[in-house]
Amino acid sequence: MESPRDTKPPCFTVFAWRGRELQQHALNGWRPPVELQGPWCFMIITLLCMIILFDNVNKYAPYGFLAPVIYAGTDNATSEIHSDDNRVRILLDLWSKTLDQGARAAGSDIPAPHFQDCKKSSEDFTRLDSRQHDGRRPLWTLWKGALGLELGGGLSVEDDGEEMLSTKARLQGPYPPWIQGGDEDNLPLTRRAQRDIWLNQHPRNCSSAKFLLADWESQKTRSSIGVGAELVAMTGLLAVALREGRVLVTKDYHGANHSGCTGSSHSRWSCYFAAEASNECIDRALKLSMLKSAWREGILTSSKNYPPFIVWKEVPVPTTWGRPWESIQRTVELDGSLLSGYKAQDRRWWRTQALRYLMRSPSENLCNLLNRARHDAFGVKAAEIALDLVPREWPKYAQPERTPIEKLVWSSLGPWIPRPLVSMHVRQGDKGSEMRVFAFPEYMKLAEHLKRAFPHVRGIWLSTEMENVVEESRSYTDWNFYFTNITRQSGSTSMAAYMAQLGKRRNFDNAFVNLLMAAESDFFIGALGSTWSCIIDGLRMTSGKTMSGFLTVNPINELL
Structure with a gap:
């Protein structure tokens, strides 16, 4: 059987x-x-x-x-x-769909740690950058991020009035929320300066305000001018506006005159960063510009009312805050020594404050561009880390809902990047007519110097216009290099020709993505003679990273 x-x-x-x-x-x-x-x-x-x-x-x-x-x-x-x-x-594919759709893709229950919720961030910052309905200042509290917005309405915050640009103004807060770190981690009086600039640019009543309607430097000259130099020039006009008690309003920004900038942000600075003034003041200034009487009565002035040198070597630095530049610490190293000071520390301090204000928050458009750049550079690593933290049953397994501490507290720390990260800006090409340029190995010597002090440093965010620099980086196998995927210069191509070849949209998108990625990094290596390097360092010195230092291959450009 x-x-x-x-x-x-x-x-x-x-x-x-x-x-x-x-x-x-x-x-x-x-x-x-x-x-x-x-x-x-x-x-x-x-x-x-x-x-x-x-x-x-x-x-x-x-x-x-x-x-x-x-x-x-x-x-x-x-x-x-x-x-x-x-x-x-x-997981990468799901996250990519999230970027394309502007919201979390169906089935993507694992949040991307390197993404920022750009729509919510933009809405939150608008609340912090606008006066309340009764004309009072925004609810700046001693809390930062989403927690401040959640609790701010219920807090009794002492308002120190509208005493702006006065040495008698009280030094207590609250101050604008876009400055990171303690006071000692930023340039002297950074929080106070940012508060006063904001008050100047957001008066209670725009109908009684006077304005400086400023041209961008590229609108005043036929010769090519770099993105960085144009920003530096605008800081001089902001100084003039504060000195004269005027609200600075900029004319159309040529860098935003492309299909990526839509709606009211088309051809406006607000395509990439928070607007330079309140919407009410911008609208009023542009309407007044059509009236001859407004110009005749001095309600409006323009860039043409001031000599050209005022935006470069003879910037009228506001003296409202005393002489805080005399207290700047030496944190820049050149040839193994800390630089003892600059010929124009006052100008350097002011330009840094003005640039921080003008770029105090990225727009929703730029935020989305940064998400894409981080995904291209760090996406694989982020996915590997995220999958290590979920059961092997994923994608069948569903992630639990985020807790309040994740939403309101940890969210203020910003998107994930593989820290510690070094920003390295290598400037070569036609810049040799203005400063001594250095080969890539000279920058890497500074990176090795940094590694001796911080052995765990391995990642470098590399920004450069030269293709040969990217190729040379591949031989340094002990380092992880990250950079945007974009065509770069080869041979002796001039910067103007390169920018024209790249196209306006890609050129400005790439420039501002690299700028903010560099400013977000933990350490900085660059060329102090480069305007772009100085702007990166300025943003870092007003975002809590002054004591991280700056390793430079050459001295500062005297025009800065």
Whole structure:
């Protein structure tokens, strides 16, 4: 008598016993056992396999044919039929869809740690950058980030009035929320200066205000001028506006005159950063510019009312705050020595404050560009880390909802990047006519110097206009280099020709993404003779990173 083990059950019984085995192996080249190789059984099995296959393809169609994990077996055990690499690709694809759709993609229950919620961030900052309905200042509290917005309405915050630009103004807060770190981690009186500039640019009543309607430098000259030099020039006009008690309003910004800047931000500075003044004041200044009487009565002045040198070497630095530049600490190293000071420390301090104000917050557009750049550079690493923290059952497993501390407290720390990260700006090309340029190995010597003090430093955010620099970086295998994926200069191509070849949109998008990524890094290596390097250092010195220092290959440009 045959034992039960040797008995060949009918075809339908085998299906009942092995239905889950079929699902497990349907996509893995399964071959039926001997007892199921009869013609009718084989046809039924084939049909069942096709149903299972198409069911999974349809279920995961949005992800292409890289289907996620397929689970089988009993309720107490699962098995996966793809590798960890596939899980990373699936998660990267979901995150990419989130970028494209502007919201979390369906099925992406693992939040991207390197993304920022740009829409919410923009809405939150608008609240912090606008006066209240009754004309009072925004609810700047001693809390930062989302927690301040959540609790601010219920706090009794002492308002020190509208005493602006006065040495008698009280030094207590609250101060604008866009300055990171303690006072000793920023240039002297940074918080006070930012508060006063904001008050000047956001008066209670724009109808009684006077204005300086400023041209961008590129609108005043036919010769090519770099993005950085144009920003430096605008800081001089902001100084004039504060001295004369005027609200600075800029004319159309040529860098925003492209298809990426839409709606009211088209051709405006606000395409990339928070507007230079309140919307009410900007609207009023532009309307007044059409009236001859406004110019005649001095309600409006323009860049043409002031001599050209006022934006460069003879900037009228406001003296409202005393002489805080005399207290600037020496944190820049050149040739192994800390620089003892600059010929124009007052100008340097002021330009830094003005640049911080003008770039106090990225726009929603620039925030989205930064998300894309971080995803391209750090996405794989972020996915690997994120998947290590979730059960192996993902994507079947659902992430729990974020807790209040995640939403309101930790969110203020900003998007994840692989820290510690070094920013390295390598300036070569036609800059040799203005300063001594250095080969890439000279910058890497400074990086090795940094590594001796901080052995765990391995990542470098590399910004450069030269293709040869990117190629040379590949030989430094002990370092991880990150950079934007963009065409760079080759040979002796001039910067003007390169910018024209790149196109306006890509040129300005890339410039501002690199600028903010560099400012967000933990350490900085660059060329102090480069205007762009000075702007990066200025943003760092007003975002809590003064004591991280600056390693430079050359001295400062005297025009700065």
